[in-house]
Amino acid sequence: MGFDGVFLDKIRFSSFGNGFEAAMGCFCERCGERYQKSGIDMNEFSKRMKLTDKSFLLPDAVENGRYRFADPLIDKVYEVRSEIITDAVNDLAGHFRGLGMKVGLDVYAPMFSYWVGQDIGALSENADFIKTMLYRVTQAPAGIPYEAACMVRQLRLRGCESEGVLQRLWNIGDLCSPESLRRQIKAVSGARCPVYAGFEINAKRDICHADLNYVLQTAEVLERENAGRAVLSWDVLSDTQDFLESLADL
Numbered sequence: 001m002g003f004d005g006v007f008l009d010k011i012r013f014s015s016f017g018n019g020f021e022a023a024m025g026c027f028c029e030r031c032g033e034r035y036q037k038s039g040i041d042m043n044e045f046s047k048r049m050k051l052t053d054k055s056f057l058l059p060d061a062v063e064n065g066r067y068r069f070a071d072p073l074i075d076k077v078y079e080v081r082s083e084i085i086t087d088a089v090n091d092l093a094g095h096f097r098g099l100g101m102k103v104g105l106d107v108y109a110p111m112f113s114y115w116v117g118q119d120i121g122a123l124s125e126n127a128d129f130i131k132t133m134l135y136r137v138t139q140a141p142a143g144i145p146y147e148a149a150c151m152v153r154q155l156r157l158r159g160c161e162s163e164g165v166l167q168r169l170w171n172i173g174d175l176c177s178p179e180s181l182r183r184q185i186k187a188v189s190g191a192r193c194p195v196y197a198g199f200e201i202n203a204k205r206d207i208c209h210a211d212l213n214y215v216l217q218t219a220e221v222l223e224r225e226n227a228g229r230a231v232l233s234w235d236v237l238s239d240t241q242d243f244l245e246s247l248a249d250l
């Protein structure tokens with residue numbers, strides 16, 4: 001048919017970039033049923049969401065890329081959210097597999113993937129490869145600095161102070177540092193399919209602040225972490241200056 005496979009993007013719930021309500025996920029009839037079946041009391045959940053202090057929305061641990069919440073209700077909600085996404089992706093993947101195609105998945109950086117319902121470990125069971133959007137210099141959706149700022153802002157508006165929480169959970173000072181890249185790669189190293197880091201190789205005024213230093217530094221870290229196979233993102237037709245040539249020299 002001329003296609004080897006498909007690459008599925010936007011397989012997730014909204015992030016905090018779309019506002020607080022959107023980031024809480026989907027509460028349509030179908031999702032509601034899933035929550036109910038899993039023993040989640042939706043009335044109790046609604047009551048929780050009306051509390052002025054919403055610090056229960058903050059995880060207290062991260063295990064293999066999954067956040068764990070001290071509040072059992074919230075912990076379960078996030079678990080079911082990711083099951084809803086995994087099942088939907090598996091349906092799609094099964095369809096394309098049936099047509100003899102391979103399936104790649106585009107997912108958020110491990111630091112944010114679970115917030116949007118992407119359990120990378122679970123998704124890896126039925127994918128040929130996963131690409132993580134490890135965009136450390138993108139000030140737009142899926143970019144780490146952008147998503148982190150949106151998260152703090154949206155949660156703060158709803159009575160939940162999350163400044164410094166991701167740094168604490170991931171044990172890093174700077175969410176956009178090479179160390180952050182390393183930790184996030186490690187967090188999903190148990191995946192059942194190859195996970196390729198996606199990093200920016202184009203610059204875009206006011207949006208993507210990639211420069212040669214960043215591109216080479218990222219490539220170096222990936223090489224050292226045995227993650228030398230990567231996905232050059234996010235727009236090779238945009239301004240890549242001489243980044244591609246310099247990478248080729250490596």
Ligand SMILES: [Zn+2]
Nearest residue numbers: 026027028031
């Ligand atoms: Zn739904």
